[in-house]
Every structure is written in structure tokens, then in C-alpha cells.
Amino acid sequence: MSSQLPVVVVGGGTAGCMVSSHLANNTSHPIVLIEPGELSEHDDNSRFFDVLADSELTQQIHDVVQARALGGGSAVNGMLLTGEEPDFARGLTRMANEEDIGFMGSFLLQNGGRFTRLWWNGGRWNPGRAVHHLEEERRISIIREEVVSLEISSGSVVGVRTGSQVVPCARVVLCAGALVSPQILMRSQVMPEQEIIPQNHYSVSVVAALRERNSSLFDTAVIKEILLSSGEMFMVNAYERVSAELSNFGLLTVSHMNPSHGLKDEDAMAVARDIATELADSLRLCKEVGDVVVDEEVRPLSHVSSTCISITDGNGRVQHVDGLWVADASVLPRVPPCTPAAPVTMEALRIAQIITRELT
């Protein structure tokens, strides 16, 4: 057993699993991960809504669904990779094809859509599995609790407080997600008390009653990107059903992908509603479809980000506290104009490499 104080990673989600695996594989420091969620048992199930229906793996924070699982958002997300495939995921993702989709995907393809890449290659890309193996090999220890706050002494982080203990540490990397990481920093008086307003994508939905029950391989695999001459970007996603229980309703979401301040923009949402209305009119012409409704409400996606940029430098280091970093979606300079798991992971890897250089 090493006598060194550990590096503690708070939160074993998309970023936290990447950081703890990288540190365990590239430094000799003991690594302790504090993550309340369990490893998902659904990584072989290609249907997103089946996984979301497991209430053990998610939690609602404010008005947004967030993961509570080892692997975080990557264990429960829609598996869409709409941007470029990053280097670390070569061979671990694949392009969707005709065999993956049902009526809603085909409809969007015929209306200007394209297949997207999926975080799937015979199984879901869940970085929690790599961490689980490292735990079995005793290269990472996992404490299955929630972190409440950090212990700071003379300007340095010295411990992490959970509901039942204080874990002494040499350094801390905060990866509890863009809604919880700032809460922990506020409770630790590292960040001034304030309302947490994440950047995000907002969407308008169209729900269509389907005459035949859908049994596609994936719940979503086709998107359509719309770029206006004003520079505004929208993304339409086709979902084969609206939830695990409601398989006979298809769904289209129209999301604003590049909000200028990362916040809901009413003018852009009016454009999203126009796009949704036009798609609804086309759906009504299809013999496979019954009633079609455009949802009046604008809803946030689970793409929260950028809540800790004011207190970190460009490399995730928290200003004025030694030994403390944030490496999750909180430190993305803005919400990305694509599905965010790849940018989150790439940023986490970059920060982990910087910490590794400091430790070695």
C-alpha cells in the first residue's frame, strides 16, 4: 500500500472516468474515485430509452436529466456522435445504416437528414467499464458516496468530505458534472454563492402517433443539420419512440445548436418552432402516421456545460486554490455545436495530461 496521499477524482462520469483511467495508467500516484452511481448493466442494449428507463442510473437536477452512474452521461446517453470521431475513440464508434432505423429515421433521411455516427461498436462506449477493470486490478479505489464539499487549508485542497468521512488527499480533480461541480465549489467557499445557469441546447418537439409499433435496432441514428444565412445552426433528431413505454409514438426534436451566450434565445426558438411545424406538415402526409402535435414548450437538453469557466484558467486549474482542477463539462468554454460527449472527453483527457506532467 502506497503511503502517498491519493489524487481524488470526484465523479466517475464521462470526464471523471477518462481522468482517473489516464492518471492510473500514467502515474504512480494512488487514485481514489468518489462516485455514488453503479456500473450500468445495459451496455449491450442498443436502445437508448430502455437504458434511460432504469431509474437507478439517472437523476433529475433542476429541469435536466443527468446521469448517476459509473460512466456518467456516456452510460445513459443517446449514443449520438454528430461531430468528428475523436482519436481516442477510433474503432469504438460506427456509422449508423439502414438496418438500424425505423420509420422516423427513414422520414428524416427523405427530408434532408443523414446517418450519424454512434458511440457503439457491438456495445455501448462506456468509460465506466475501463474504470471497473482498473478497480478489479486495484489500480483505482472507488468510494461509492456523494461528495459534499472540499477541505481547503492555507490555500491548498487537503481533503474531500462525503456524508460519512473526510478523504485526505494531495490533489482533487472535480468531475461531478456541470450542475453539481459548481455546487461543491460553492459549498467549499471556493466559488461565490450564485444561481447556476448552465449553457445548453434548447429544443422544440414534434410527436407523431405511429400506426405500426416501431422495433428499430436503435432509438435514434438520423439527424438533419440546418444552417441559416444568419449563422444560426439547428439540428433535427429523429427518435423512433418518445420513451421506453410509448413505442407507438415517434419524436422529432429541433434544437438550437449555437446559442450566442449558450442560453435560450427566444428568436431562435421561434425559428425552431417554424422548422418543427414544417416537418409536422410533411409527417401528416405519411400514411404510416396518425395525429401529429407540435409541443408548445421549449425544453432543455441534457447538454449542460460551462458553469465553472469564471473560476478556472484555460487548463481546468481552479484559481487561488493549489492542487484543485475541474475537468468535466463545466470547463468547456461554451456549449459545443454538436453532441457534447466527445468534446467533454477530449477536454478531460487534455487536462489529465497536464496533471500527469505535474505529478511526474
Ligand SMILES: Cc1cc2nc3c(=O)[nH]c(=O)nc-3n(C[C@H](O)[C@H](O)[C@H](O)COP(=O)(O)OP(=O)(O)OC[C@H]3O[C@@H](n4cnc5c(N)ncnc54)[C@H](O)[C@@H]3O)c2cc1C
Ligand atoms: C439522457 C442524456 C442523453 C444524452 N445524449 C447524448 C448523445 O446522444 N450524444 C452525446 O455526445 N452526448 C449526449 N449527452 C451528453 C453527454 O453525455 C454529457 O455532455 C457528458 O456525459 C457530460 O460529462 P461530465 O463528465 O461533465 O458529466 P457526467 O458524465 O454527467 O458525470 C458526472 C458524474 O458525477 C457523479 N456525481 C454527481 N453528483 C456527485 C457528487 N455529489 N459526488 C460525486 N459524484 C457525483 C454522477 O453520478 C456522474 O457519474 C446526453 C446526456 C444525457 C444525460
